[in-house]
Amino acid sequence: MINFFDYLLFAETFIPQGNCYLQQPNLIWLHLISDSLITLAYYVIPILLVYLIRQRQDLPFKGLLILFGALIIASGTTHLMELWTLWYPAYWLSGSIKAITAIVSVYTAINLFSVLPRVLAFPSLARLEQLNQELKSQIEERILAEQSLRQREQRWQLALQGANQGIWDWNPKTNETFFSSRCKEMLGYDENYDIGNYNHQWRTHIHRDDVDQVIKAMKDHLAQKTPYYVQEYRLQCNDGSYKWILDQGQALWNEAGDAVRVVGSITDISVRKQTEEAFQENEKALKSNEERLRAIMSSLQDVVWSVSLPSGIIRYVNLAFEQVYGRPTFELFSDQDNLWRQFVVPEDFEHVEKAWRAVQENRRESWDLEYRIQLSNGEIRWLNDRARVVRRDNGTSVHLHGITTDITERKQQEAQLQQLNRELQQLNRELEIRVQQRTAALLESEQRFRSLFESAPDFIHILDTQGMIEQVNPAVIQQSGYAESELIGNRLEEFFTPTYQNICQQQFPVLLEQGTYRQEIEFVCKNGTILTTDYSCSVVHDTQGNISYILVLQRDITSRKRFEQERTQLIASLQESERRWRSLLEHVRLVVVGLDRQGKVEYVNPFFLELTKYKEA
Known part of the structure; x- marks a missing residue:
């Protein structure tokens, strides 16, 4: 194995390539520098290609780029071997590397030939520039359209917010429904809360008493029986309470007459409903109070009346008028200017008329009068008339409201009391003084109370x-x-x-x-x-x-309480004095005869009858 590598790297049968250059330094340095730079460039280019592929994962033909990188590395290695063979004749190794480079080159050429149609299909730089300009123009138009759409959407959102309305969009085919964030806010939910995207889920929030009418109204609108869908009903909020809303919508129908979309809005009308309910309650209360007031007025024994100022036209009088004046009320309204004057006796007419004129001329705010009237049957009645002026904010007199009380019985009692006092003066001076004191106290108490009431x-x-x-x-x-x-x-x-x-x-x-x-x-x-x-x-x-x-x-009511107490005590004292006087007359052994102003006998005591033997009759 060692001999093989020696043979491959150090074949002594060949001479170094530098000898072929006759060992000329200039020529050797030319090849040395050129091959070195080529080798360096060929090794750097694949590194840059790898960096490019890693940074641009979207690059097409990555495999082809890798083959080019391998080809460049192999070519660079051949140049490196050229440097080696200048001094060492390793031509077999150099040839082997060139063979590898040839294989990579051929394979790369084949692959390049297969992808060449796809590469040619890529647009040219001019076309790319044209497409880029067109795309840029389209982007600008889209940006303008989006800005316009965004402005319209902002205006639409502001309009909805200003109207305080929530928007919903229902697809009757799929039953899917879109609800805006305002719809959720009205029910107390967060805008990210999912209240359901289907119409039947929304219906679970409707008050059970309102569900049927809502469904019917929507069906009628989908059937084109009504031009719009409009309903007022109650929705359950997140906290369990119910809120009144106004639900309005409009359907879109296709050519077959089927509804394909329904868009609408909901508005919180709870405040309006509360106002309406409060108004209805107030109206009921007013009617109830009016009926109660009429019942009270009808049951009163005093005459309650009202006239307009300064005209003096009678606006109201209760039924007690008929009991006190003995005339039907319709006569009073038919002859307003003269009828009430006809009742007042001539002796009292002047001070009643004077008080009335003072009120008409804004010189008097109220009155408390006592005067007499004469009925059609000749009966004389005493009346206590109390009235007060009602003014507007600007001080103008508009009405005079009054209460008239029949005080005939009280006047008769006063007259009877005075008559009784005159009769008792002759019998008991001390009693006379006490009666005078009591009467004066009674009159003083009555006057004090009346003055307090007026002032x-x-x-x-x-x-x-x-x-x-x-x-x-x-x-x-x-x-x-x-x-x-x-x-x-x-x-x-x-x-x-x-x-x-x-x-x-x-x-x-x-x-x-x-x-x-x-x-x-x-x-x-x-x-x-x-x-x-x-x-x-x-x-x-x-x-x-x-x-x-x-x-x-x-x-x-301090004076009234005191008056009632003193009157009770006075009547008791009078009754006791009368009892004592009668007891004295019946048991005294003297003849007592009482005569009236004509000299006729009014009273004789028992001793007179006993003495004269006459009978009282």
């Missing part, structure tokens, strides 16, 4: 949901003596007596639950005065059904 309206308080005072009317400040700063921010029951403080604190939860509460309360003024008031509370709700504030009305 100051009822107390009005606005409370928050915790019972704290938020606002008071001037009457509270004027009558209670408290400054506004002393009232605002405090609990209202803090100004009551201790007994009623506890009662109000216990009843406050009941008020919030039931909405109304009423009873008599003792109110303590700043100076220590205790006022007995008719305490009426009402809870006011907003459109959402939440408690907005609490309205408290307090009417001072």
Whole structure:
């Protein structure tokens, strides 16, 4: 084996190639440098080809490039052998390498011949440049089209966002449905959440009471019975609650009349629905209140009336008018200008007419009058007429609302009381003085109450949901003596007596639950005065059904309570005095005879009958 390699590398039977060059240095250096550079270049080129193939995995004809690399390496090796044979005659090795190079060359040529049609099919550089320009032009046009499309899409998205609508696209053939992110947001889902791509999956979110009408409306539209699909129904949100939405769509039909696509939008209309429901509830409440008010007005014994200002046209009067005036109400409306004047007795007409003119001329805000009327049958009745002017924000008078009470019985009682006092004056001076004092106190109490009623309206308080005072009317400040700063921010029951403080604190939860509460309360003024008031509370709700504030009305009934107590005591005293007087007359052993103004006998005591033997009849 060693001899073979020696023979192959160091054949002594041949002479080195340098001898053929006659050992001329210039010629040897020419071949040495040329073959060296060729060998170096031929070894570098395959390395660059390998680097090119590794960097460009998309290059065509990689196998051909590898063959070229092998051919170049083999050719470079032949030149390397040329350098070797300058000094060593290894011509067999050189020939072997050339044979290998020949084989690689022939194989490469064959492969090149087989792929040559494919290589020729590649466009020329000019064609590539033309195609590149065309492609560049197409890319620019596509970029412009994409920009225009993007702008349209942005406008479309902005329009949808501004309209607060979600978009859906349904394919009736495949039942697949596309839902925009806004559709998911309306239901409380993240935009990446998969709510299903099929129409039946969307229907699972529809309220069960609305499913049938939604399906029917869509079927009617697909059957072209309706030009558009429009429905309002409830959708279940992610948190389990339901939201009202407006669903609108339009189908696209093919030539056969089959729907191939339905595109639509959904809009959140929960706020509108809540507003409609609140409006309906308010309308029901108003109707209920109106019916309740009419029932109350019909059941009142007092005449409730309203007239327009300054015309004086009667707008309303309840049925109590017929009981008090003894005339049907339609006569009042048919002769508004003269009928009510015909009732007033001449002695009282002037001061009633004067008060009415003062109201018409904006010189008076209210009145509290007592006057007499004469019915068609001649009966005289006493009336207490209380009225107040209602004005617009600009101060213009628009209405005069009033209440007329029949006080005939009270007047008769007062007259009877005065008559009884005159009769008792002759019997008991002390009783006369007491009666006069009681009568004066009664009149003073009545006058004080009337003056209080005319000069100051009822107390009005606005409370928050915790019972704290938020606002008071001037009457509270004027009558209670408290400054506004002393009232605002405090609990209202803090100004009551201790007994009623506890009662109000216990009843406050009941008020919030039931909405109304009423009873008599003792109110303590700043100076220590205790006022007995008719305490009426009402809870006011907003459109959402939440408690907005609490309205408290307090009417001072201190004078009325005192009057009732003194009247009861006075009647009891009178009855006791009459009993004593009659007892005295019946048991005294003196003749007692009572005569009227004409001198006729009205009364005789038992001793007179016993003495004269006459009978009382």
